[in-house]
Every structure is written in structure tokens, then in C-alpha cells.
Amino acid sequence: MKIGIFTALFGDKSLEEALDIIAAEGIQAVEFGAGAYPGSPHVGGSHEAVEALIADKNKQAELLKAVESRGLTISAISCHGNPIHPVKEIADDHHRAFVNSVKLASALGVKCVNGFSGCPGDGPEAKNPNWVTCAWPDEYRDILEWQWNEVVIPYWAE
Known part of the structure; x- marks a missing residue:
């Protein structure tokens, strides 16, 4: 078993700062938000940036190096949103974030995507x-x- 943390808690910190704090506390795994309510501060900050990361193997390698060089692993990609929200614009935005989260997890070799079923x-x-x-x-x-x-x-x- 590993102790992990959802990096959205450090959304006001850069990726490097967040990973340094996490590693210093002895935490072993990170869960990155990739959109919807928690945002995606450590994997780009926008749909377009997450999509660019999905498409760029060099950027993926840089992210994995930043994580692994601190002895950490990525336990999950998260997208806590509401893809069935009654307001279409919100539902569409959260659906896009969910699809991107699945694609990002696949690109990074992460086997778990966390999310909400929606309401x-x-x-x-x-x-x-x-x-x-x-x-x-x-x-x-x-x-x-x-x-x-x-x-x-x-x-x-x-």
C-alpha cells in the first residue's frame, strides 16, 4: 500500500513546488486533476493544455520524470465533474475534461481515472x-x- 495525495490541494503551487512538498512529507503517490471542478493546474491548466500534453510524448516524458525523480508514482488522473449537468455548457465542458482525463491516463500509463458519475x-x-x-x-x-x-x-x- 502507498500513501497518496490529490495534487489539487496544491493548486496554487507549480508542479515542481507541489511535488517537492509531497515528496518531503513521505507521500508516495500523486493524483493529478485533469479538469472540471478541481481544474488541471499540474497538467496544463486548460483543456487545450491537457490536449497538448496528450499529443506530446516529450511533454509526457518530462512530467513522468518530474514525478519519478522524486520517488513518486502517479496513482490516478482525476476529473471530478458533472458531465450530465442540466446546463449544457457545463455538461459539455465536464464531458470534454472526462474524455481528456481518460486519454491522459492512457498516454501516461496510469490505470486509474477517478471522477463523478454526475447529477x-x-x-x-x-x-x-x-x-x-x-x-x-x-x-x-x-x-x-x-x-x-x-x-x-x-x-x-x-
């Missing part, structure tokens, strides 16, 4: 995520069925 709204016109947690009265059951059958299952079945 839809309570109907097609919703503006905010809202997960129903009860089955009665009947309208709550109907909302829950809509959430699963029209949003969650279709997204993740893709």
Missing part, C-alpha cells in the same frame, strides 16, 4: 442538478425514472 436536473428544463432520494409521492418516482432512463443510463451506456 442531472429534475427535468428537461432544469437549471441545477437535483437528485431525487425518495420514491413518494409519485412525482418523485417519475422524476427519478426520468433521471435514470433519459439522462444517466444513456450517457454512461455511450
